[in-house]
C-alpha cells in the first residue's frame with residue numbers, strides 16, 4: 001500500500017455510502033508503487049505476446065544497443081529518441097500492423113540498451129544494419145518468442161529496475177504501441193462512483209462533515225468496515241477547523 005499519497009473517496013449518493021481507498025503516487029521511486037506498476041507491465045507484456053502469437057504473428061524479443069561513442073545514459077537516451085522515429089518508420093514498412101512493447105535498460109557501463117517485444121519479423125542482420133544506420137550500436141539481438149509465459153522473465157529483469165539519477169525528467173519506463181493490448185478495467189461496481197481525491201486533513205474533515213450531514217456511511221475499501229480516521233499529516237487551517245467544529249456542534 002502506497003504511503004505517499006492521499007485518499008480516494010468514491011461517493012454513491014443513492015446508496016448513502018462512500019468507499020475510502022488509499023491513492024497511489026505512481027512514482028517509480030516509491031517501493032510499493034514500483035512493485036505494483038512493474039507487475040502490471042509484466043502482465044501486459046505477456047498478454048500482448050499471447051494475443052500476437054494467437055493471431056499467427058511472429059514475436060521477437062530484441063535488444064538494441066547504443067552507439068559505443070556515447071558514454072552517459074542521458075546521451076544514449078537522447079540519440080535513441082531521434083533514432084527511434086526513423087527506425088519505427090522502417091519497421092512499419094516491414095509490418096503494417098506493427099506492435100511493440102519497449103523497455104529501456106541501464107547497462108552496467110551506464111549506457112542505455114533497449115529491449116523490445118515486437119511483431120516486426122525482421123532478422124538480426126536487418127536490425128543490426130538498420131539500427132547502425134540511425135546512430136545506434138552495431139550490436140543487436142533477436143530472440144524468437146514461441147511461449148508467451150517466457151516473456152515475464154525477459155521483461156521482468158528490466159521493468160522497474162533502478163535507472164539511477166541521470167534519467168531525464170518524465171522518462172517513461174515502458175513504451176508500447178497504441179494497439180498493444182491493455183488490461184481491462186475491473187468491472188467491480190466502483191466505476192459508477194463519484195471520486196474525490198483528498199490529500200489533507202482539512203479536506204478530509206470537510207468530507208466527514210458532508211457525510212455526517214447527509215448520513216453517508218464511509219466504508220474502508222480494504223476491510224469493508226466503517227472507515228476509521230486517518231492523519232494525512234497536514235495542518236488543518238483555522239477556517240476549516242471552525243467549519244468542522246460548527247458542523248459537529250462543537251463551537
Ligand SMILES: [Zn+2]
Pocket residue numbers: 002003004005024025026027030031032033034
Ligand atoms: Zn506510491
